[in-house]
Amino acid sequence: MNEQNYELRTDFWCHVKVCRGLGTGAKLYDSQDTITIKHGSQVIWWWKPEKQHQQIKQETERLSELFAQLTKKPEEFTPQKMSSERLLKAFVKHYLKLIIDEKTKWYGRRYYYLVKTRPEILDMDQLSQVERSDRDYGFNYELLGDASHWRYLYLAPQPQGYAIELDIESAHFTAFLRQPTMLLNDPTTGAKPYFISDGGAMQRLRDITPELPNWFRYRMLKIIGSHEIEYYQFNPATYSFEKKVDPHLINYGMAFNAVHRAIYTVYETMAEVANLVRDDLLRSHTNTFVLKATMSRTAEIQILTALAERGFEVSCKGIGWAHFWNIDQGILGFGKPKGHIEDLEELRKRDGVWVKPMPREMYDRWSHWLPEIPEEIRISAKHYEFVPVKSIPKVSQELVGGYWRNEW
Numbered sequence: 411m412n413e414q415n416y417e418l419r420t421d422f423w424c425h426v427k428v429c430r431g432l433g434t435g436a437k438l439y440d441s442q443d444t445i446t447i448k449h450g451s452q453v454i455w456w457w458k459p460e461k462q463h464q465q466i467k468q469e470t471e472r473l474s475e476l477f478a479q480l481t482k483k484p485e486e487f488t489p490q491k492m493s494s495e496r497l498l499k500a501f502v503k504h505y506l507k508l509i510i511d512e513k514t515k516w517y518g519r520r521y522y523y524l525v526k527t528r529p530e531i532l533d534m535d536q537l538s539q540v541e542r543s544d545r546d547y548g549f550n551y552e553l554l555g556d557a558s559h560w561r562y563l564y565l566a567p568q569p570q571g572y573a574i575e576l577d578i579e580s581a582h583f584t585a586f587l588r589q590p591t592m593l594l595n596d597p598t599t600g601a602k603p604y605f606i607s608d609g610g611a612m613q614r615l616r617d618i619t620p621e622l623p624n625w626f627r628y629r630m631l632k633i634i635g636s637h638e639i640e641y642y643q644f645n646p647a648t649y650s651f652e653k654k655v656d657p658h659l660i661n662y663g664m665a666f667n668a669v670h671r672a673i674y675t676v677y678e679t680m681a682e683v684a685n686l687v688r689d690d691l692l693r694s695h696t697n698t699f700v701l702k703a704t705m706s707r708t709a710e711i712q713i714l715t716a717l718a719e720r721g722f723e724v725s726c727k728g729i730g731w732a733h734f735w736n737i738d739q740g741i742l743g744f745g746k747p748k749g750h751i752e753d754l755e756e757l758r759k760r761d762g763v764w765v766k767p768m769p770r771e772m773y774d775r776w777s778h779w780l781p782e783i784p785e786e787i788r789i790s791a792k793h794y795e796f797v798p799v800k801s802i803p804k805v806s807q808e809l810v811g812g813y814w815r816n817e818w
Contacts, residue, residue, distance in 0.1 A: 414453050416491040422456045426651075430644050438642040438651065442629075443467065444493045455493060469623055470494050476621065477505050498626070498633050505618070506611040508592060508665060515663040518596025520547045520603065521670040522660070524559055526637055532556050548602070549674070553681050559673055562680035564694040569734035572703035572768055573692050574776050575727040575742055578676070578717065581697035583627040585672035585679075587616055588721045594667035603667060634662045635669035679720055686713050693734055700732055700742065703772045726779035726810040728798040731766040741765060744797040744815075767793035783814050791816035 436449040446455040478487040544551035591608040693700040730743015739749035802811030
């Protein structure tokens with residue numbers, strides 16, 4: 411294989427012109443933080459200029475230095491070649507030393523069905539076939555229905571009222587770490603999948619987890635669990651870029667299985683929580699759930715205990731008056747709205763919805779998730795609200811970051 415020649419550029423707004431100039435065969439990859447153009451052995455790439463992408467760039471450089479020291483392979487973690495995606499792949503290969511050979515590349519059919527085949531059959535509306543296949547592969551059709559195993563979704567018939575939102579911390583990554591190894595063998599003989607030795611890769615991941623930011627953890631699972639790559643090619647005939655999908659071979663085989671088993675485990679766990687909470691649940695989305703503020707302390711302890719037994723830690727994301735129009739659009743107190751603000755403002759004006767002050771007794775009921783109310787607000791304010799702010803550090807692992815304010 412020819413060695414690739416990397417060129418890191420800073421003229422971000424020229425990437426379309428550069429791709430057109432390279433002509434036929436050039437592929438443009440638009441990732442979360444970078445734009446990369448590949449043409450033969452040539453790799454030209456740019457970091458996106460927005461603040462959030464530049465923060466990932468700084469994290470990538472820091473982690474590159476760390477991994478270079480730990481692996482004693484600085485040549486594999488050269489910053490000029492290291493986008494976040496390439497960093498992740500180098501981390502898996504050189505730090506985790508995940509065993510990838512002819513045996514472990516084999517992924518079987520079970521989890522490929524869950525990831526790829528099942529959604530295709532659903533798109534054709536062949537529910538009876540999905541139900542049969544779910545049963546054959548050992549998945550719960552009654553649980554999954556027509557949903558993706560990535561996201562457990564639920565919205566109550568009347569999703570409004572005083573509520574609190576709790577979040578399972580790093581849910582998919584935690585479920586992955588709880589598994590014995592990174593390699594899950596899926597036999598073709600009808601036997602159940604079983605874990606095999608990964609040469610200590612999972613233990614190395616557990617050891618370094620405190621150093622890994624959340625975006626790194628999540629994207630590592632997505633890369634190991636991926637089955638296709640999207641890219642764009644310039645078509646001179648239409649003078650436009652056309653989106654293409656490359657159904658490339660699953661690179662990590664048995665690790666692909668382990669990732670998707672962990673994701674399915676989170677889905678099952680969220681379904682169990684919903685079953686425990688029942689009428690006290692307003693909304694569930696992936697790894698968060700919005701609970702009625704009138705929920706009893708006994709019921710709260712029950713679900714927290716069930717989650718702790720499965721190795722999950724829970725934190726608070728917000729509290730206040732909730733109103734959801736659909737699974738993806740809604741408000742919760744003065745926290746960050748779900749959905750685009752402009753669309754939500756139109757819905758609020760149309761339906762006469764506004765954020766209401768929360769009664770003091772409900773704050774007292776859920777005070778173990780919240781910072782203490784400042785004395786001056788407690789004494790002088792007739793009504794006050796809590797404003798969760800993601801950028802404010804948490805007081806502890808459980809308490810949500812934010813501040814109290816008097817608005818009435």
